[in-house]
Amino acid sequence: MSDIDEKKDALIATARRCFDLRLQTNSGGNLSVRLDSQDAILIKPSGVGFNECGRDNLQIVNMDGGIEPSPHRPSKDLGFHLGLYRARADIRAIVHCHSPWATGYACAGLEIPCLTVQSIEKMGRLPLIPLAPGGGPQTEREINPVFADPGIVAAVLANHGTIGVGPSLMSAQYLAEIIEETAHIAYLRDALASIHGKRGDGQSGFTKTAEAGMA
Ligand SMILES: [Zn+2]
Numbered sequence: 001m002s003d004i005d006e007k008k009d010a011l012i013a014t015a016r017r018c019f020d021l022r023l024q025t026n027s028g029g030n031l032s033v034r035l036d037s038q039d040a041i042l043i044k045p046s047g048v049g050f051n052e053c054g055r056d057n058l059q060i061v062n063m064d065g066g067i068e069p070s071p072h073r074p075s076k077d078l079g080f081h082l083g084l085y086r087a088r089a090d091i092r093a094i095v096h097c098h099s100p101w102a103t104g105y106a107c108a109g110l111e112i113p114c115l116t117v118q119s120i121e122k123m124g125r126l127p128l129i130p131l132a133p134g135g136g137p138q139t140e141r142e143i144n145p146v147f148a149d150p151g152i153v154a155a156v157l158a159n160h161g162t163i164g165v166g167p168s169l170m171s172a173q174y175l176a177e178i179i180e181e182t183a184h185i186a187y188l189r190d191a192l193a194s195i196h197g198k199r200g201d202g203q204s205g206f207t208k209t210a211e212a213g214m215a
Pocket of ligand 1: 028029030096097098160161
Protein backbone atom coordinates (compact mmCIF):
# COMPACT_ATOMS: atom_id res chain seq x y z
CA MET A 1 0.00 0.00 0.00
CA SER A 2 1.28 3.47 -0.82
CA ASP A 3 2.67 5.47 2.06
CA ILE A 4 2.10 8.79 0.30
CA ASP A 5 -0.94 10.01 2.23
CA GLU A 6 0.56 8.85 5.52
CA LYS A 7 3.81 10.73 4.79
CA LYS A 8 1.86 13.80 3.64
CA ASP A 9 -0.05 13.88 6.91
CA ALA A 10 3.18 13.49 8.91
CA LEU A 11 4.82 16.31 6.95
CA ILE A 12 1.79 18.58 7.43
CA ALA A 13 1.82 17.90 11.21
CA THR A 14 5.57 18.54 11.47
CA ALA A 15 5.32 21.78 9.50
CA ARG A 16 2.46 22.94 11.74
CA ARG A 17 4.48 22.18 14.87
CA CYS A 18 7.45 24.14 13.46
CA PHE A 19 5.18 27.09 12.68
CA ASP A 20 3.42 26.97 16.07
CA LEU A 21 6.80 27.04 17.82
CA ARG A 22 7.75 30.11 15.74
CA LEU A 23 10.74 28.30 14.28
CA GLN A 24 9.54 29.29 10.80
CA THR A 25 7.13 32.07 9.85
CA ASN A 26 6.11 33.35 6.37
CA SER A 27 6.75 31.03 3.41
CA GLY A 28 10.48 30.44 4.00
CA GLY A 29 12.19 27.24 5.04
CA ASN A 30 11.34 23.79 3.75
CA LEU A 31 11.01 20.20 4.86
CA SER A 32 10.91 16.85 3.14
CA VAL A 33 10.62 13.12 3.75
CA ARG A 34 11.74 10.05 1.82
CA LEU A 35 8.96 7.80 0.50
CA ASP A 36 9.14 4.04 1.11
CA SER A 37 6.85 3.13 -1.79
CA GLN A 38 8.97 4.68 -4.55
CA ASP A 39 12.44 6.15 -5.11
CA ALA A 40 11.23 9.67 -4.41
CA ILE A 41 10.74 12.30 -1.74
CA LEU A 42 7.84 14.45 -0.64
CA ILE A 43 8.72 18.15 -0.18
CA LYS A 44 7.05 21.47 0.59
CA PRO A 45 7.05 23.62 -2.55
CA SER A 46 8.28 27.21 -2.80
CA GLY A 47 5.90 29.96 -1.70
CA VAL A 48 3.82 27.80 0.68
CA GLY A 49 4.02 28.56 4.40
CA PHE A 50 4.65 25.85 6.98
CA ASN A 51 1.10 26.48 8.26
CA GLU A 52 -0.32 26.20 4.73
CA CYS A 53 0.93 22.72 3.85
CA GLY A 54 -1.87 20.41 2.69
CA ARG A 55 -2.23 17.10 0.87
CA ASP A 56 -2.91 19.01 -2.37
CA ASN A 57 0.18 21.26 -2.45
CA LEU A 58 3.06 18.98 -1.41
CA GLN A 59 5.28 17.85 -4.28
CA ILE A 60 6.65 14.41 -5.12
CA VAL A 61 10.14 14.56 -6.58
CA ASN A 62 11.94 11.50 -7.93
CA MET A 63 15.50 10.96 -6.76
CA ASP A 64 16.71 11.74 -10.30
CA GLY A 65 15.20 15.24 -9.92
CA GLY A 66 12.02 14.70 -11.97
CA ILE A 67 9.02 16.45 -10.42
CA GLU A 68 5.52 14.98 -10.67
CA PRO A 69 3.08 17.48 -12.31
CA SER A 70 2.27 20.30 -9.88
CA PRO A 71 0.99 23.87 -10.17
CA HIS A 72 3.60 24.95 -7.59
CA ARG A 73 7.19 26.05 -8.02
CA PRO A 74 9.76 23.60 -6.62
CA SER A 75 11.60 24.50 -3.46
CA LYS A 76 14.71 26.63 -4.02
CA ASP A 77 16.54 24.17 -1.78
CA LEU A 78 15.44 21.02 -3.63
CA GLY A 79 19.04 20.44 -4.79
CA PHE A 80 20.52 20.06 -1.32
CA HIS A 81 17.60 17.92 -0.10
CA LEU A 82 18.16 15.46 -2.99
CA GLY A 83 21.92 15.62 -2.49
CA LEU A 84 21.63 14.64 1.18
CA TYR A 85 19.21 11.76 0.48
CA ARG A 86 21.46 10.45 -2.29
CA ALA A 87 24.55 10.63 -0.09
CA ARG A 88 23.22 9.05 3.10
CA ALA A 89 20.73 6.18 3.35
CA ASP A 90 20.18 6.98 7.05
CA ILE A 91 18.68 10.36 6.16
CA ARG A 92 14.94 9.88 5.70
CA ALA A 93 13.72 13.38 6.60
CA ILE A 94 15.06 16.95 6.54
CA VAL A 95 13.80 20.09 8.30
CA HIS A 96 15.34 23.41 7.20
CA CYS A 97 14.16 26.61 8.87
CA HIS A 98 15.25 30.16 9.68
CA SER A 99 14.67 30.10 13.44
CA PRO A 100 15.77 33.43 14.92
CA TRP A 101 18.22 32.58 17.74
CA ALA A 102 20.20 30.13 15.62
CA THR A 103 20.07 32.40 12.58
CA GLY A 104 21.34 35.27 14.75
CA TYR A 105 24.49 33.24 15.43
CA ALA A 106 24.63 32.34 11.73
CA CYS A 107 24.54 36.03 10.78
CA ALA A 108 27.23 36.90 13.33
CA GLY A 109 29.48 34.23 11.80
CA LEU A 110 29.61 32.34 15.11
CA GLU A 111 29.39 28.57 15.47
CA ILE A 112 26.75 27.74 18.09
CA PRO A 113 28.49 25.93 20.98
CA CYS A 114 26.83 22.74 22.23
CA LEU A 115 26.85 23.34 26.01
CA THR A 116 24.19 21.10 27.51
CA VAL A 117 24.23 17.36 28.05
CA GLN A 118 21.30 16.98 25.66
CA SER A 119 22.78 19.03 22.81
CA ILE A 120 26.10 17.15 23.03
CA GLU A 121 24.36 13.79 23.08
CA LYS A 122 21.92 14.63 20.27
CA MET A 123 24.18 16.67 17.97
CA GLY A 124 27.78 16.73 19.21
CA ARG A 125 28.51 19.86 17.26
CA LEU A 126 26.85 22.29 14.90
CA PRO A 127 29.12 23.10 11.93
CA LEU A 128 28.68 26.58 10.44
CA ILE A 129 28.51 26.31 6.63
CA PRO A 130 29.64 29.46 4.77
CA LEU A 131 27.72 31.14 1.97
CA ALA A 132 28.32 30.00 -1.61
CA PRO A 133 31.18 31.69 -3.50
CA GLY A 134 30.08 35.20 -4.46
CA GLY A 135 27.79 35.42 -1.41
CA GLY A 136 24.85 33.39 -2.69
CA PRO A 137 22.77 30.99 -0.59
CA GLN A 138 24.31 27.63 0.24
CA THR A 139 23.75 24.80 -2.24
CA GLU A 140 24.54 21.10 -2.22
CA ARG A 141 28.14 22.06 -3.11
CA GLU A 142 28.65 23.70 0.30
CA ILE A 143 26.26 21.53 2.34
CA ASN A 144 26.91 17.96 1.18
CA PRO A 145 30.62 17.80 2.09
CA VAL A 146 29.78 18.71 5.71
CA PHE A 147 27.18 15.93 5.96
CA ALA A 148 29.60 13.43 4.38
CA ASP A 149 30.61 12.82 8.01
CA PRO A 150 27.90 10.36 9.17
CA GLY A 151 28.16 11.79 12.70
CA ILE A 152 26.76 15.15 11.55
CA VAL A 153 22.98 15.38 12.01
CA ALA A 154 22.58 19.16 12.22
CA ALA A 155 24.28 22.25 10.83
CA VAL A 156 23.85 25.99 10.58
CA LEU A 157 23.97 27.93 7.32
CA ALA A 158 25.75 31.31 7.56
CA ASN A 159 23.33 34.25 7.10
CA HIS A 160 20.55 31.78 6.41
CA GLY A 161 19.20 29.15 8.86
CA THR A 162 19.45 25.60 10.13
CA ILE A 163 19.33 22.00 8.88
CA GLY A 164 18.32 18.95 10.91
CA VAL A 165 18.27 15.46 9.40
CA GLY A 166 17.07 12.15 10.79
CA PRO A 167 15.39 8.79 10.31
CA SER A 168 11.92 10.39 10.60
CA LEU A 169 10.24 13.76 10.30
CA MET A 170 9.82 13.92 14.07
CA SER A 171 13.53 13.30 14.68
CA ALA A 172 14.51 16.02 12.19
CA GLN A 173 11.96 18.37 13.77
CA TYR A 174 13.32 17.68 17.27
CA LEU A 175 16.75 18.71 15.98
CA ALA A 176 15.31 21.96 14.60
CA GLU A 177 14.01 22.62 18.12
CA ILE A 178 17.23 21.60 19.88
CA ILE A 179 19.35 23.79 17.56
CA GLU A 180 17.20 26.80 18.42
CA GLU A 181 17.22 25.98 22.15
CA THR A 182 21.02 25.53 22.03
CA ALA A 183 21.50 28.96 20.44
CA HIS A 184 19.22 30.56 23.02
CA ILE A 185 21.04 28.88 25.91
CA ALA A 186 24.45 29.87 24.50
CA TYR A 187 23.34 33.49 24.28
CA LEU A 188 22.02 33.46 27.84
CA ARG A 189 25.21 31.79 29.10
CA ASP A 190 27.34 34.50 27.50
CA ALA A 191 25.06 37.32 28.73
CA LEU A 192 25.08 35.98 32.31
CA ALA A 193 28.81 35.37 32.24
CA SER A 194 29.31 38.94 31.10
CA ILE A 195 26.99 40.39 33.79
CA HIS A 196 28.77 38.41 36.50
CA GLY A 197 32.25 39.18 35.23
CA LYS A 198 32.97 35.60 34.15
CA ARG A 199 34.38 34.38 30.88
CA GLY A 200 31.99 32.12 29.01
CA ASP A 201 34.57 29.99 27.32
CA GLY A 202 33.46 28.14 24.24
CA GLN A 203 32.36 24.65 25.00
CA SER A 204 30.95 22.63 27.88
CA GLY A 205 33.12 20.35 30.01
CA PHE A 206 30.66 17.52 29.41
CA THR A 207 31.60 14.82 26.95
CA LYS A 208 29.92 11.55 26.00
CA THR A 209 32.98 9.77 27.42
CA ALA A 210 32.54 11.53 30.75
CA GLU A 211 28.91 10.48 30.83
CA ALA A 212 29.86 6.85 30.19
CA GLY A 213 32.27 7.11 33.10
CA MET A 214 29.49 8.26 35.40
CA ALA A 215 27.16 5.39 34.52
ZN1 LIG B 1 16.30 28.76 3.74
